[in-house]
Amino acid sequence: MGNGLRTQARRILLQQIAPVYHQASGSQKQHILEEFVTATGYARKYAQWLLNHTEEIFTTPVVLRRRYGPEVEEALVLIWKTLNRICAKRLIPILPDILKTLEEEGHVQLSKEHRVLLHSMSAATADRLLQAHRYTHPPVLSTTKAGPLLKQQIPIRTFAQWDEAKPGFLEVDLVAHCGGRLQGGCLYTITLTDVATGWTECFPLLNRGREAVLSALKRALTLFPFPILGIDTDNGGEFINEEVAAFCVREQITFTRGRPYEKRDQCFVEQKNGVVVRQVVGHGRLVGEHSYQRLDQLYRALHWYVNYFQPSMKLVSKQVEGRTIHRNYDVAKTPLQRVLLSGALSPAQQQELRTIWKAFDPLRLFQQVEQLQQITPQPANRLRSSHLCSLSSQDALRSLSYRKQGKQMRCPRRNGRARMS
Numbered sequence: 001m002g003n004g005l006r007t008q009a010r011r012i013l014l015q016q017i018a019p020v021y022h023q024a025s026g027s028q029k030q031h032i033l034e035e036f037v038t039a040t041g042y043a044r045k046y047a048q049w050l051l052n053h054t055e056e057i058f059t060t061p062v063v064l065r066r067r068y069g070p071e072v073e074e075a076l077v078l079i080w081k082t083l084n085r086i087c088a089k090r091l092i093p094i095l096p097d098i099l100k101t102l103e104e105e106g107h108v109q110l111s112k113e114h115r116v117l118l119h120s121m122s123a124a125t126a127d128r129l130l131q132a133h134r135y136t137h138p139p140v141l142s143t144t145k146a147g148p149l150l151k152q153q154i155p156i157r158t159f160a161q162w163d164e165a166k167p168g169f170l171e172v173d174l175v176a177h178c179g180g181r182l183q184g185g186c187l188y189t190i191t192l193t194d195v196a197t198g199w200t201e202c203f204p205l206l207n208r209g210r211e212a213v214l215s216a217l218k219r220a221l222t223l224f225p226f227p228i229l230g231i232d233t234d235n236g237g238e239f240i241n242e243e244v245a246a247f248c249v250r251e252q253i254t255f256t257r258g259r260p261y262e263k264r265d266q267c268f269v270e271q272k273n274g275v276v277v278r279q280v281v282g283h284g285r286l287v288g289e290h291s292y293q294r295l296d297q298l299y300r301a302l303h304w305y306v307n308y309f310q311p312s313m314k315l316v317s318k319q320v321e322g323r324t325i326h327r328n329y330d331v332a333k334t335p336l337q338r339v340l341l342s343g344a345l346s347p348a349q350q351q352e353l354r355t356i357w358k359a360f361d362p363l364r365l366f367q368q369v370e371q372l373q374q375i376t377p378q379p380a381n382r383l384r385s386s387h388l389c390s391l392s393s394q395d396a397l398r399s400l401s402y403r404k405q406g407k408q409m410r411c412p413r414r415n416g417r418a419r420m421s
Contacts, residue, residue, distance in 0.1 A: 001177070004152055010040045010042075011365070013039060013040065014036075014040075014050055014051070014057075015054070015058065015197045016055065017032060017036055017051065018051055018054035020032065021036075022051075024059060028289065032049055032051075032073045032200045033047060033051065036051065039224050041178050047139060047376055057383050058176065065169045066131065067117070068117060068121070068125070069114070070109065071111075071114050072110075072114050072117050072121075073115070073120050073129055075099070075108050075110055075118055076118060076121070076126060076129060076130070077129075077130065078102070078107065078108060078363075079095060079098050079099060079102065079108075080126075080130055081366070082098065082102070082309075082362050082363050083098065083309060083310065083311075083362075083366075084279070084280075084310065084366070084367050085130075086310065086311070087127070088123040088124070088126035088127040088130065089123045089313060089329075089332060089404075090311045090312060090332040091123075091126060091311075091332075092121065092122070092126060092332075093125045093311060093331050093332040093333070094309075094311045094332060094333075094334065095118070095119070095121075096119055096307070096330065098309070098362060099115070099118065099119075101361070101362055102362070105361045105364075107361065107363050114180055116348060131189075132153065133305060134174060154240060154245070154255055154256065154257045154258070155256050155404060156256065156257055156258065156259055156265075165342075166225045166229070166342070166344065167194055167196045167197050167199070167338075167339060167342050168194065168196075168224075168226055168227055168228055168229030168230065168344070169195050169196065169229055169230040169231075169232070169254075169264050170192045170194050170195070170220075170224075170228060170230065170231045170232070170237065171192070171195060171231075171232045171233075171268045172190065172191070172192075172193075172217075172231050172233045172269060173190070173191050173233070173234060173266055173270065173271035174188050174189070174190055174205075174208055174213075174236065174238060174267045175188065175189040175190075175191060175273050175277045176188055176208075177187060177189065177281065177284065177285060177286035178271075178285055179283065179284050179285025179286075180283065180285075181285065184287075185207065185287060186285055186287050187204055187205065187206065187214075187286040187287060187291060187292055188204070188205040188206075188207070188208050189202050189277050189281070189295070189299075190202070190203050190205055190213060190325040191206065191269050191272055191273055191276070191277060192217075192220050192224075192231075192269070193267050193268045193269040193271075193272045194224070194335070196338070196341060197294050197335045197338035197339050198272075198312045198314075198335045198338060199224060199225070199269075199307050199335040199338075199339060200272045200276055200307065200335070201220055201223050201299075201303060202223065202299045202302060202303075203216040203219055203220070203296075203299060204292050206289070206292055206300060208236075208238045210238065210243045210244065211239070211243070212242050213239065213244065214243050214247055216246060217231075217244070217247060218247075221251070222304065225339055225345065225349065225353060226339065226342075226344045226345065228251070228253055229253065229254060230253055230254030230255070230256065231248065231253055231254070231255055231256075231365075232256045232257065232258065232265075232266065232279075233257050233258070233266075234257065234258055234265075234266055235257055235258070235260050239257070240257065246384060249343060252326070260343060265393075275310075275324070276306055280298070280302060280373060281295070281298070281373075282368065282373075294372065294374075297372055298369065298372040298373065299366065301369050301372055302369060304356075304361075304365060305334070305365050305366065305369055305381070307334070307335040307336055308334060308335075308336050308356075308357050308360065309334060309360075309362045309365070309366075310334060310335075311332035311333055311334045311337075312329060312332060312333070312335070313329040313332045313336075315328070315329055315376060315384050316328045316329060318332050336353060336357060339353070340353065340354070365404065
């Protein structure tokens with residue numbers, strides 16, 4: 001196409017020339033057509049077709065009625081943001097439960113017709129409606145350094161050997177908050193993910209020394225709702241050392257490691273590093289005791305948000321047909337749902353977890369996490385503290401009254417930047 005007029009100008013010119021073209025003689029039509037081609041840059045055959053089908057082109061098109069109106073779309077977006085912008089295949093299975101909770105809390109008001117439409121929405125339709133809000137993250141640097149001590153005494157476990165159906169076998173990894181610059185000290189996050197259920201705990205570290213890692217592992221024993229039976233780490237010196245090995249022997253925990261330079265062997269925890277740590281904390285540089293305390297508060301809130309309200313899908317089977325791989329996944333479930341279905345807890349323990357789940361308003365919990373996100377490199381006066389802390393099962397029963405009174409949940413303590421909006 002040549003350097004002709006813009007589309008709107010071409011349409012106006014076509015409307016003006018078409019009546020004259022229809023009434024002109026043969027030689028005049030040829031002259032008008034040549035001028036129209038020169039002005040618009042159209043090919044001759046296409047320009048001739050346009051002039052002969054003007055009525056068809058400018059006929060008012062039939063406006064199709066949207067099945068999902070703005071009310072349904074707004075409710076979908078709110079639920080999606082409350083669940084931290086997860087993909088639609090993870091969102092749709094848990095959508096009815098979250099919608100019911102948000103309606104009870106007064107955050108969403110839908111008619112019966114709109115509620116039925118939202119419940120019947122497919123994952124593909126939800127992805128299409130939410131497509132404009134997606135975003136990506138920049139790449140990160142690796143800070144893993146090999147730990148040669150005891151390396152031959154710790155057996156290797158590959159990603160293909162993770163077939164544990166029983167909760168308690170964890171993958172462990174470190175994330176550096178270095179801001180793309182490895183020089184100097186920075187904070188770290190140790191992430192522990194259960195292979196069977198996806199239950200994830202994160203702890204901040206002032207450094208990646210042995211003592212800091214060992215202290216985080218001891219804290220993890222008190223936060224997982226089931227006993228820790230085994231841990232699998234990379235080959236970093238922060239894990240492959242005598243202190244961690246002795247801790248595992250003392251606590252009767254199986255200790256294995258992945259192959260060097262094979263991130264697939266820690267695929268479960270690597271995935272949580274991205275969707276939990278990087279997506280919430282971001283890629284900025286964090287240093288100092290102040291950021292450490294704020295990061296610890298954030299992870300205490302994420303303990304509830306990620307494990308109670310973030311569904312995930314697990315790979316059920318994989319078929320290889322030539323160069324094509326077919327993967328089948330189960331229905332998306334939250335780590336809490338997988339723990340309850342695993343049979344690893346007693347009925348009393350299951351009831352405690354259900355009671356805690358009912359005590360939370362997911363939207364307010366999400367807003368608490370958003371406030372605590374301000375720990376990423378910003379002026380200290382922009383930080384806002386949160387009243388959301390870890391709570392015991394007995395404290396969760398008392399917290400129900402806060403929810404009924406419409407107040408923001410305040411939970412007692414227990415010992416033991418990418419945007420999310």
